Amino acid sequence: MKCNFWLSDEQFSLIEPHLPYRAAGKRRKDDRRIISGIIHVLQSGCRWQDCPPEYGPSTTVYNRYNRWSQKGIWQYMFAELTAALSGTPEQISIDASHVKAHRCAGGGKGGLLLRPSVAQKEVATPRFMP
Incomplete structure (x- = not known):
């Protein structure tokens, strides 16, 4: 695959x-x-x-991303790089289009359905009629 992304020496040194x-x-x-x-x-x-094999096993690529995400390493790295560059917005702009949501994250048809919880129902309805 000819259009693979590779970090340059300068990028990796940062x-x-x-x-x-x-x-x-x-x-x-x-x-x-x-x-x-x-x-x-x-x-x-x-x-x-579907990650190309040139980057290593796809499970390794995913596991590294997932573990570092859970530990907050990506957030720390972005914060440090942003502080180090602190130049023009073009240098520190991060594209958020890579954020993926599950297909159910948008809600079903008709939008968000608000239903009171069982505890709220019990408070709202009396147990006996006086």
């Missing part, structure tokens, strides 16, 4: 100091390759399983 240290256990795959794969998936909108 990111590298903010990467987490390797924890004990199995040695991590090449960070540059995996991060390039994550960016490729987010930019192209393809499924994680």
Whole structure:
């Protein structure tokens, strides 16, 4: 695939100091390759399983993205890079079109259905009539 995304040396040199240290256990795959794969998936909108093999196993690419998301590493990295660049908005602009929502996230037909909870129903209806 000729249109794969690869981080340049300059881009990776900005990111590298903010990467987490390797924890004990199995040695991590090449960070540059995996991060390039994550960016490729987010930019192209393809499924994680369809990530080109040049970036490494698709499960590794997904697991790295997911684990770092849960630990807040991406947020920390974006905050640090934004503070470091603090230049023109074009330099620090982050495209949010990669945010994916489940097809049910928009609600069903007719919009949001508001139903009172069981506790609210019990408070609203008396148990006996005087």
